Amino acid sequence: MxxxxxxxxxxxxxxxxxxxxxxxxxxxxxxxxxGVVRRNTSGFKLHNWQDHFDELGKGIIISDTNSRVMQQWMPGGEMFIYPTSVPMTDELTRRGYTEITFKDPAPDWTPTPSMRERDPSLPAYMPPGPDNPLGARAMHLSWQYYRIHGTHDTRKIGRRSSSGCIGLYNEHIIEVYDRTPVGTQVKLI
CATH class of the missing domain: 1.20.5 (Single alpha-helices involved in coiled-coils or other helix-helix interfaces)
Structure with a gap:
């Protein structure tokens, strides 16, 4: 037995x-x-790229400022999902179509004029490094002052905490940066 x-x-x-x-x-x-990489996506509203773009082209990024999630599709159809920080207010939020125009592997930071107006104590310039609010990498959008970038302050992810940009954990922006060519289509909704 x-x-x-x-x-x-x-x-x-x-x-x-x-x-x-x-x-x-x-x-x-x-x-x-x-082919889908999911990262704690239970509260995210997911989108189909076909609802926003005619073709994948070099790739597509859709950032949903309401659910605080960014989806990235590669030309072969592979999709990645990331939690993000989003602008603090609707007045700071820009929505619509844009594209990646420049990739910065070691971003320096100069606050925008409106940021300095809201907080005069901000430094005039910050070189790349661990205290830089743009984190490990930055991808410039065709809209002046707007970027998809990393952050060293992980408390910001999942919150309304930026002055207009879309923020990712540093390890996530490095992944996205490495596989995103200049000219990638972007839509902020």
Missing amino acids: QTRNRVAMSRRAFAGSLGALVLCAPAVARAQSS
Whole structure:
């Protein structure tokens, strides 16, 4: 007669193991399934690129400022999803069609005139580095002063915290930057 081994588990042990599972969830969410990379997307409203563009071309980025998510499609149809920071107010938000015009591998930062007006204590210039608000990489849009960039302040992601730009975790902007050519179509909604 064969017996099965059973492990007795208290409520506290069960709750602890459940907590460990929750901590591992981001790694599990990163697993690819049919060409789509999902990163904790449960609260994100996802879009179909065909609803916004006629063709993939060099690739497409759609950033949804309401659900704070950015979707990127590659020419072969592979899609990636990222949580973002978005502008603090609707007055700072620009929506519509644009494109990537310049990629900066080590962005420096000069606050815009309106940023300096709102906060005169901002420095006039900040070189690339760990304190730079543009993070590890930046991609300039065809609209003056607007960028998709990284941030060293991870508390900003998922919040209304920018002065108009779309912010990503530094590790995410590096991924996006590396696979995004100049001329990529972008839409902010």
